[in-house]
Amino acid sequence: MFKKSEDKSYKRTLILDAAMKTFVKRGYSDTRVSEIAAEAKVAEGTLYNYFPSKEEILLALFDEKWGGIIDEIKKKISRLNNPNDKLKAIFSMVVTMFKKDRHLAEIFLIDIKQSSIFLNNYTINRVVEFIDLIEEILEEGKKKGIYRKNLDTRVAKMVIFGAAQGILLSWVLNESKAVKSRTFQFSLFRAARALKNIFKSGLMEERR
Numbered sequence: 001m002f003k004k005s006e007d008k009s010y011k012r013t014l015i016l017d018a019a020m021k022t023f024v025k026r027g028y029s030d031t032r033v034s035e036i037a038a039e040a041k042v043a044e045g046t047l048y049n050y051f052p053s054k055e056e057i058l059l060a061l062f063d064e065k066w067g068g069i070i071d072e073i074k075k076k077i078s079r080l081n082n083p084n085d086k087l088k089a090i091f092s093m094v095v096t097m098f099k100k101d102r103h104l105a106e107i108f109l110i111d112i113k114q115s116s117i118f119l120n121n122y123t124i125n126r127v128v129e130f131i132d133l134i135e136e137i138l139e140e141g142k143k144k145g146i147y148r149k150n151l152d153t154r155v156a157k158m159v160i161f162g163a164a165q166g167i168l169l170s171w172v173l174n175e176s177k178a179v180k181s182r183t184f185q186f187s188l189f190r191a192a193r194a195l196k197n198i199f200k201s202g203l204m205e206e207r208r
Contacts, residue, residue: 066108
């Protein structure tokens, strides 16, 4: 039998999982709180005890999922010494997580359509934390003489992040009937490898 705190945590997770499925299926704007409650199999009033609004559900979902990914990445790269290996680990882990859970990939694209919600709330810190993690690795590479000394890491981190988002969007679009009808073939793993190689060649210090 659940303790009260365990039951509360379980229901919160249940609601967030239901919200993720519903947002992906119906779109954030068209989703009603009652639909999330129905998917989670809880009363609408119970849902409001955990989240005061649909916006708060989306923010909590985004914050929790991003937080989990960042924590896992930090654990992984803490055991690595080479900046190239660290960048590779970041791409590999994110791709693996998205491949395991398509809903997770799609929910991250909501921030593109609902950017006004995220920009003025605490969840933006998760994105900044992820992007800054990339910059830390780039700076480490510069200090170790692996990457170009004149590399502008502030710009490079945004280019890498933007390219990764574009790859994710392409993968999601590839699953749609419209794109499939054009026999467009897209491999998330292959795209991630290509992206890593493109940036690696541009980041590296020339050897003479």
